[in-house]
Every structure is written in structure tokens, then in C-alpha cells.
Amino acid sequence: MMQWMTLFNKEMTENWRNKKWIWVPLVFILLAITDPLSTYYMPQIIDAVGGLPEGTIIEMPEPAPAEVVAMSLGQFSSFGVLIIVLTSMGTIAGEIKNGVAELILVKPVAYKNYISAKWAAHLLLILVAFAVGMFASWYYINLLFGDLSFTSFLFILLFYGTWLLFVVTLSIFYNTFFKTPGLVAFFSILTIVVMSIVTQIFGTYLEWSPNNLSNYIFEMVRADDISSQLVGTSIVTVAISIVLLILSIYIFKTKELIQ
Amino acid sequence: MGLLTAHHLTKSYKEKTAVNNISFTFQKNKCIALIGPNGAGKTTILRILAGILDPTSGAITFQNMEVGSDFRSKIGYLPQYPVFHSWMTGLEFLIYSGRLSNLSKVESRNRAESLLLKVGIEDAKNTLIGKYSGGMKQRLGIAQAIIHKPEILMLDEPVSSLDPIGRREVLTLMGELKEEMTILFSTHILTDADEVSDELLLLRDGEIVESGSMIELREKYQTSSIKLEFQTDLHLYQKKVEKIASTTGSYIERNALYVSATDIQLARREILALVSKENWPLLSFTLNRATLEDMFMKVVNQ
Numbered sequence A: 001m002m003q004w005m006t007l008f009n010k011e012m013t014e015n016w017r018n019k020k021w022i023w024v025p026l027v028f029i030l031l032a033i034t035d036p037l038s039t040y041y042m043p044q045i046i047d048a049v050g051g052l053p054e055g056t057i058i059e060m061p062e063p064a065p066a067e068v069v070a071m072s073l074g075q076f077s078s079f080g081v082l083i084i085v086l087t088s089m090g091t092i093a094g095e096i097k098n099g100v101a102e103l104i105l106v107k108p109v110a111y112k113n114y115i116s117a118k119w120a121a122h123l124l125l126i127l128v129a130f131a132v133g134m135f136a137s138w139y140y141i142n143l144l145f146g147d148l149s150f151t152s153f154l155f156i157l158l159f160y161g162t163w164l165l166f167v168v169t170l171s172i173f174y175n176t177f178f179k180t181p182g183l184v185a186f187f188s189i190l191t192i193v194v195m196s197i198v199t200q201i202f203g204t205y206l207e208w209s210p211n212n213l214s215n216y217i218f219e220m221v222r223a224d225d226i227s228s229q230l231v232g233t234s235i236v237t238v239a240i241s242i243v244l245l246i247l248s249i250y251i252f253k254t255k256e257l258i259q
Numbered sequence B: 001m002g003l004l005t006a007h008h009l010t011k012s013y014k015e016k017t018a019v020n021n022i023s024f025t026f027q028k029n030k031c032i033a034l035i036g037p038n039g040a041g042k043t044t045i046l047r048i049l050a051g052i053l054d055p056t057s058g059a060i061t062f063q064n065m066e067v068g069s070d071f072r073s074k075i076g077y078l079p080q081y082p083v084f085h086s087w088m089t090g091l092e093f094l095i096y097s098g099r100l101s102n103l104s105k106v107e108s109r110n111r112a113e114s115l116l117l118k119v120g121i122e123d124a125k126n127t128l129i130g131k132y133s134g135g136m137k138q139r140l141g142i143a144q145a146i147i148h149k150p151e152i153l154m155l156d157e158p159v160s161s162l163d164p165i166g167r168r169e170v171l172t173l174m175g176e177l178k179e180e181m182t183i184l185f186s187t188h189i190l191t192d193a194d195e196v197s198d199e200l201l202l203l204r205d206g207e208i209v210e211s212g213s214m215i216e217l218r219e220k221y222q223t224s225s226i227k228l229e230f231q232t233d234l235h236l237y238q239k240k241v242e243k244i245a246s247t248t249g250s251y252i253e254r255n256a257l258y259v260s261a262t263d264i265q266l267a268r269r270e271i272l273a274l275v276s277k278e279n280w281p282l283l284s285f286t287l288n289r290a291t292l293e294d295m296f297m298k299v300v301n302q
Helices: A002-017 A020-040 A042-049 A065-088 A093-098 A100-104 A111-144 A150-177 A181-201 A210-223 A228-254 B042-050 B090-100 B105-119 B134-146 B164-177 B190-196 B214-220 B234-242 B264-278 B292-300
Strands: B004-012 B017-026 B031-035 B057-062 B075-078 B152-156 B182-187 B199-204 B207-213 B225-230 B247-253 B256-261 B282-288
Touching: A002 A020, A002 A111, A002 B090, A020 A042, A020 A065, A020 A111, A065 A111, A065 A150, A065 A181, A065 A210, A093 A100, A093 A181, A111 A150, A111 A228, A150 A181, A150 A210, A150 A228, A181 A210, A210 A228, B004 B042, B017 B042, B017 B057, B017 B207, B031 B042, B031 B190, B042 B075, B042 B152, B042 B182, B075 B134, B090 B105, B090 B134, B105 B134, B134 B152, B134 B164, B164 B182, B164 B190, B182 B190, B199 B214, B199 B292, B207 B214, B207 B292, B225 B234, B225 B264, B234 B247, B234 B256, B234 B264, B256 B264, B264 B282
Parallel strands: B031 B182, B031 B199, B075 B152, B152 B182
Antiparallel strands: B004 B017, B004 B057, B199 B207, B225 B256, B225 B282, B247 B256
16 A cells, blocks of 8 residues: 555655646647537627627527537537547656656555556546636636536536546556557547447447447436436446556556567 | 575577576675676676576576575675666665665664664765766765665676776775675776675676686686897798797787796796897886686687
């Protein structure tokens, strides 16, 4: 445990000194509020830019809070995933590639501590950044579009959090697989894209695919009811993540770390 | 029984065998030099011993420990090109190393402070490692390797990348550490090996070609030669020298004639007699003692 804390603290300090603790939350806030704000102010924006003939009346349906939540989550599912992968692609692969791992792993470091401390530190960063970003989105939704209860906000964090857990774990998994950070990023994103395509094609069979989480969360906010699909999908997502984490440790143990 | 024993270590890759069936034993508190040309397998052996590379076959046993158990806590290791977290300070990195080696917080800090003093980078302890020079990194590398008081310290080419001053400092430091622990280091610079090591392991193409203490090897490969310099026509005198019964061979290199002989004293007398009798235009006459380099070349070229 002491060793785990040492490794975890090192990750936290590193992410603080390289400013990830500042820019990741800021980018996540930006991702979360861009859509709510641009949707709300679209008529004014079009007006200011001009280009429409005199006398045109712009009428846009005002989206419901649930739809705005879906927009924010949509941003996290695309740009958010990209940022998660880019910030974590070198956490292990990079240390092996540049040689620091050669100094660290000759110490009596348990590989499970090394992997899980890195995983936990990155997960914490991403979850906090997501909570902050989503909080900003929640604030603007209440201000501009209508009521969204704080309880709903917490449930959004909880359920979408499992998706983020999956993405972070997937990136850690590929980190133990490849020695090149670029490949880690490429395969993480490829996996998510393929999963999303497969889920769309075989949607009827893959009711509990992690890629469906956003849809179920939208339904939850709209109907104000937690469906069994949402709970089931979350459990599946968490389970896949746990398996991936255990696999990562196993791969790391058996792999040749140095060429 | 020695401190560490390697049994038939082999490491092969697809294209080549880096280490081929090597066995050896290290005694406590010795300083052993691993010598060999580039690509002989020095780094591979050190990495296997340090536990970051698994041998294809063979095993390592540590004194009083079961085969296959994790003996990383007994070992300190410094790679040839150590890379640190450049965002940490020297002190932070040492404390981090100590904590990873399961030292307590207080102990890590105390050890870190005293080692910074010992390796002579006390002034830079709060500077980011990213700003360290090569020599400072090498010294920090040694400090992190011994923070947990290992029984064996393994250094991969510890001085080859340093300037003469840094080289001298690190060699002196190794001389001091030799009193406290077993040191195993690789080098291709023979004078360094000559200076600090008690024993030598000579490697070629992944195999040990010779081993033993410095004195043993010196005796075994003790050969001497006579170096003659002339004003003119070396080849003429080479022929004459070769006719002398006690000489066994000769070669010309850079305006000097080198003569080897079975009995060097006899050869000296005979050559000098010839020189004075025929009045050779001799510039210099030198008796060469065999250097470690000669021995190395001899063993490696066998």
C-alpha cells in the first residue's frame, strides 16, 4: 500500500507539474458548454453575422434540457475520448520508450502497483475534469433551457463516469501492449470506433454495449427514470474495465519490457 | 558458495544469440569488471542479472534465496544511459527511489541527503534533473542505485560517456563503494577496469572467453616485445632480426619494428650485440611490458 501511494503521488505530482490538472478540466468545461451556449445564442449569432435577407424570421425550437445534456455528452464521446487517449497514451509506453522504466522497474516495484497507481491517477484526473465540465453544463442548462435537477446531474456523472472509466482503462491496456505512445492512441481510438460501428449494426443483440450509455442517459434525463438497460450497460462497462485492468497487469508481467 | 551465481544463462533473439550459456559466481565484496567489445553481450548480462530481462534459459541464484525469487531489493542497477523524470529534482528522485525500495519516509530522506553529499551533487539537490549535466546525472544514477544499500551494485558502462574529470570522480567513488558492496560493472575502457576491479570477465560474442583475477591474467598473458626505431630502411633490419634464434616474430608499425621473443632477456642481448657489431643506425630501443590492451586483443582475437 505504501508503495502504491508513492507511485500514485508521483503521478499526481507529475500531472500537476505538467499542468494537466489545469488544462484538462478547462478543455472539458469548454467541451461541455460549447453546445448549450451556441444553441441558445444561435439566432443572435446568425443575426450578427448577417447574410440572411431582410425580414427573415428565424425560429428554432428550444431544445429540452435532456437534449442539451445529450449534446454535451456527445462532445465528450468524441473530443473527450480523444483528449483522454492523448493525455494517457504515454503514461507507461512513454516511460518504457524513453528508458525511465529501466530505473524504476529494477526496484522491487510490484507490477500491479505500477499499473494500477497510474490507472487510478489518470482516472481521477479525467473524472474530476468531467465533473467540473458537466457541472458548468448543468449550470447553463438551468439558466438557459429549464430545470434539470441536481440528482439528475449526479446520475449523469455516475453513469457516464463508467464510460470514461472504460476509455481510461482501454488506454492503459494498450499502454502495456505497445511501446510507442502513438500506437497506443491509434488502437484505443480504433477500438472505440469499431465498437461503435458494431453496436450500430448489431444493435438488437448488443443492448448492453458500452457505446449505448449516452443514449440511455438521454432517456434517463428525458423520462426521469433509470431504466434497467442503463443499469445493465453500466455494470457491463465496469466489468469490461476490470477485466481489461487485470489483463493489463498480466500482460505487463509477462512481456519483455526492454528490447 | 558465492553471493550470486548464474547457471548456464542464454539469451537468444530471432536473429542472434546475445548471451550463450554463461555461468559464473560472484564472491562478496569483490569488484568485477565485465569486459568486451561492443556487442559482446555486456548490457544483456547486466539486464538479466538486474531482473529486467528474462533469460531464454538458465537461472540466477542469490545467496540464501530460493531460485526464481524476487531479489531486486538486493540489487542496485545503473543503466548505460540513465533517464530520469526530468520534472523532478535530484532530491525528489532519490526519495522516490527510496520509497519504491520500501524504505520509510524518514529513512528515504536521510539516505537521499547523505548520498547527495557523498556523490557530490548536494548543491543541485533542489534543481530539476532536466537541467543536470551528463556527469551529474551519472552521479545521481549511482546514488539512486545504492539508496537501499544493495548487496550488489551493477553499473553499465559507468564512465565511458564522461569527460576525464567526471571519469576520475566516478572511479574514485567506485573505489570507495567497493568497501561496502560487491560491484559489477561493464566497460570497454581497459584502464578503468585495471584501476578498480579485482576480477575480470572477458566476453566475446556472448561467451566468456577468459576470467580470473587481474594478477592471474597478467601472468598468463604476460608477453613482452622489443621496440626498435631506425633512421632508415626498417625492412632490411627486420630480416636481420628475424634470423636471430631467440626471436619468434616481428612486425612493422608506424616507423618502428616490434620484435617478440620466447626469452626476452636473451633476445635483448643478441639484438644489442648485433647493433653494436654492425653499427645499426638505431634511434631507440625499448622493452615493452604487456598492457591490458594487449591481453584483451589477444583474447578477443583468438
